[in-house]
Amino acid sequence: MPTEREDRLIETVFARHSADGDDVLIGPGDDAAMLRCPRGERLLITTDTLNEGVHFPAGTSAHAVGYRALAVSLSDLAAMAARPLWAVVTLSVPAADEDWLGGFADGLYVLADEHGVQVVGGDFVRGPLSITVTAHGAARPDAVLRRGGAGAGDGIWVSGFLGDAAAGLEVLKQRLAGTASSLSETVQKELVRRFCYPEPRIELGGRLAGIATACMDLSDGLLTDLPRLLRHCGLKGRVETENLPISDALRDFADPDDSCRLALAGGDDYELCFAVPRENEPRLKALSGELQLTRIGELHQGTGLRLTRGGRPWEPPDSGFRHFS
Amino acid sequence: MPTEREDRLIETVFARHSADGDDVLIGPGDDAAMLRCPRGERLLITTDTLNEGVHFPAGTSAHAVGYRALAVSLSDLAAMAARPLWAVVTLSVPAADEDWLGGFADGLYVLADEHGVQVVGGDFVRGPLSITVTAHGAARPDAVLRRGGAGAGDGIWVSGFLGDAAAGLEVLKQRLAGTASSLSETVQKELVRRFCYPEPRIELGGRLAGIATACMDLSDGLLTDLPRLLRHCGLKGRVETENLPISDALRDFADPDDSCRLALAGGDDYELCFAVPRENEPRLKALSGELQLTRIGELHQGTGLRLTRGGRPWEPPDSGFRHFS
Numbered sequence: 001m002p003t004e005r006e007d008r009l010i011e012t013v014f015a016r017h018s019a020d021g022d023d024v025l026i027g028p029g030d031d032a033a034m035l036r037c038p039r040g041e042r043l044l045i046t047t048d049t050l051n052e053g054v055h056f057p058a059g060t061s062a063h064a065v066g067y068r069a070l071a072v073s074l075s076d077l078a079a080m081a082a083r084p085l086w087a088v089v090t091l092s093v094p095a096a097d098e099d100w101l102g103g104f105a106d107g108l109y110v111l112a113d114e115h116g117v118q119v120v121g122g123d124f125v126r127g128p129l130s131i132t133v134t135a136h137g138a139a140r141p142d143a144v145l146r147r148g149g150a151g152a153g154d155g156i157w158v159s160g161f162l163g164d165a166a167a168g169l170e171v172l173k174q175r176l177a178g179t180a181s182s183l184s185e186t187v188q189k190e191l192v193r194r195f196c197y198p199e200p201r202i203e204l205g206g207r208l209a210g211i212a213t214a215c216m217d218l219s220d221g222l223l224t225d226l227p228r229l230l231r232h233c234g235l236k237g238r239v240e241t242e243n244l245p246i247s248d249a250l251r252d253f254a255d256p257d258d259s260c261r262l263a264l265a266g267g268d269d270y271e272l273c274f275a276v277p278r279e280n281e282p283r284l285k286a287l288s289g290e291l292q293l294t295r296i297g298e299l300h301q302g303t304g305l306r307l308t309r310g311g312r313p314w315e316p317p318d319s320g321f322r323h324f325s
Numbered sequence: 326m327p328t329e330r331e332d333r334l335i336e337t338v339f340a341r342h343s344a345d346g347d348d349v350l351i352g353p354g355d356d357a358a359m360l361r362c363p364r365g366e367r368l369l370i371t372t373d374t375l376n377e378g379v380h381f382p383a384g385t386s387a388h389a390v391g392y393r394a395l396a397v398s399l400s401d402l403a404a405m406a407a408r409p410l411w412a413v414v415t416l417s418v419p420a421a422d423e424d425w426l427g428g429f430a431d432g433l434y435v436l437a438d439e440h441g442v443q444v445v446g447g448d449f450v451r452g453p454l455s456i457t458v459t460a461h462g463a464a465r466p467d468a469v470l471r472r473g474g475a476g477a478g479d480g481i482w483v484s485g486f487l488g489d490a491a492a493g494l495e496v497l498k499q500r501l502a503g504t505a506s507s508l509s510e511t512v513q514k515e516l517v518r519r520f521c522y523p524e525p526r527i528e529l530g531g532r533l534a535g536i537a538t539a540c541m542d543l544s545d546g547l548l549t550d551l552p553r554l555l556r557h558c559g560l561k562g563r564v565e566t567e568n569l570p571i572s573d574a575l576r577d578f579a580d581p582d583d584s585c586r587l588a589l590a591g592g593d594d595y596e597l598c599f600a601v602p603r604e605n606e607p608r609l610k611a612l613s614g615e616l617q618l619t620r621i622g623e624l625h626q627g628t629g630l631r632l633t634r635g636g637r638p639w640e641p642p643d644s645g646f647r648h649f650s
Contacts, residue, residue, distance in 0.1 A: 051452035
């Protein structure tokens with residue numbers, strides 16, 4: 001609920017890139033944005049809140065906060081195989097710091113521009129640092145990927161590497177606290193980048209339509225997220241932990257057991273987790289370009305998630321289910 | 326980023342009323358909601374964040390918080406003459422208190438049901454108490470009301486009474502602090518109700534299409550909001566303060582000067598402020614049922630807002646522009 005000065009600041013931040021696509025009939029500045037929905041497609045809507053101290057540490061750069069706030073919502077659209085269109089952004093800040101807001105907008109628009117997302121509205125309020133992004137996308141109804149729909153025998157796949165973001169968060173906290181690290185600067189930066197700048201798998205999501213039978217994004221870690229997909233499918237999952245994709249950077253950061261724990265329970269990776277029937281695997285492999293795709297397990301009749309190591313049942317040293325974060 | 330227990334709690338809160346309209350193809354529980362946009366209409370999107378201690382006092386009932394969080398967004402749709410369709414809700418709470426969440430959901434759904442709004446998704450995170458509602462509506466493109474578009478000579482009108490909500494906030498704070506009041510219980514309750522349970526003027530907004538030439542909702546108070554409409558119209562506004570609609574309850578609460586100040590600068594009323602040419606006034610008067618509509622001034626060539634009292638220029642005792650709240 002800002003005054004004229006803040007009105008101008010909002011215009012600077014949110015209307016920096018004019019939301020002037022053919023589909024944006026009214027952009028920021030009125031009581032609501034007015035949009036033309038794409039014909040023959042369905043609208044996908046997702047909303048996420050990021051709180052300082054909960055979803056990112058105090059002191060995280062404004063640029064990273066802006067980028068990441070949009071990334072987590074675009075990741076949900078990717079998981080539904082939707083093409084991103086528009087976002088509205090609410091920003092709660094303790095004070096109207098122009099430098100901070102400029103950095104936030106820079107980070108937000110880097111990603112928005114990369115995916116052609118138009119920021120069509122928002123709200124700017126006083127309060128603890130918090131960002132909510134509501135992202136809108138479109139998809140043909142027959143192309144949308146859901147959490148349910150996979151069958152017994154389908155493989156469980158993930159994109160990219162798991163656990164890097166959780167390691168990156170630890171490194172970021174150490175750096176913000178000024179703690180020395182024995183890790184190389186290159187590895188530290190790579191891990192922090194993986195926490196601060198997750199890449200929503202929009203292109204992959206779109207290409208999985210017709211190949212994957214179920215899909216979701218990994219925000220809370222495999223141990224928390226995969227059971228959700230399993231419940232939607234009404235199936236049991238068996239994951240061979242030795243197949244989890246662990247990056248070289250994570251291997252430098254932690255020993256094999258801790259790397260496995262971070263890959264299972266770390267969260268914040270924003271990779272896609274999806275089910276693929278055997279007969280679709282050749283088409284899936286044709287997709288795999290620079291982005292690694294890994295078969296980590298299989299769906300079976302039953303319920304629950306079973307972890308194995310070397311084919312035998314296995315429990316992680318710390319089961320790491322994060323409560324209500 | 327909740328665990329299984331919280332997943333169930335979310336289902337209890339957000340999926341209590343099944344989002345199962347023809348237009349809701351996927352409701353809460355997947356990565357994104359999937360909707361069918363209405364044909365021949367445009368989509369309107371608005372988003373608002375309410376923070377405890379900024380937008381409502383600590384101790385406000387969960388029921389009021391839930392109702393009000395949706396009301397402020399619906400009010401934006403009303404100002405655009407849109408028909409509400411769907412909402413997504415993010416809720417940040419310090420702890421997962423089932424009673425509180427139940428009360429919140431009760432309040433939210435009272436209003437959602439009244440206006441046929443379907444809650445199609447949300448997010449539930451840990452943090453300071455804060456709610457963001459993104460509301461979606463539809464309107465025929467030729468019926469949408471904007472902030473700009475009025476002409477010199479058009480009257481400035483407001484719905485309902487102004488200043489009650491600001492008085493209600495004061496009374497609510499006194500009651501939460503246990504301070505005794507000389508006001509009657511009836512008046513106190515009425516004013517608190519006006520703060521906690523604003524009525525989004527959805528029906529009025531829809532009926533103003535073709536009558537009003539510009540429209541907005543009053544969230545921050547006339548002194549802050551009206552200049553926005555004036556800038557959009559490129560006109561000067563002249564408001565005769567003796568014409569401001571002051572309720573009997575507000576007259577009981579404050580002396581005439583303070584009532585005027587609250588009506589001008591108080592905020593939180595969520596009434597509509599709109600411009601109507603003389604020739605449309607008969608059609609406007611035909612609309613006026615139980616809801617009072619008051620002509621408070623007029624638009625002129627020029628810029629800025631001029632207040633008058635008894636026809637003479639007048640400055641309010643405390644100009645009351647609220648900074649960045």
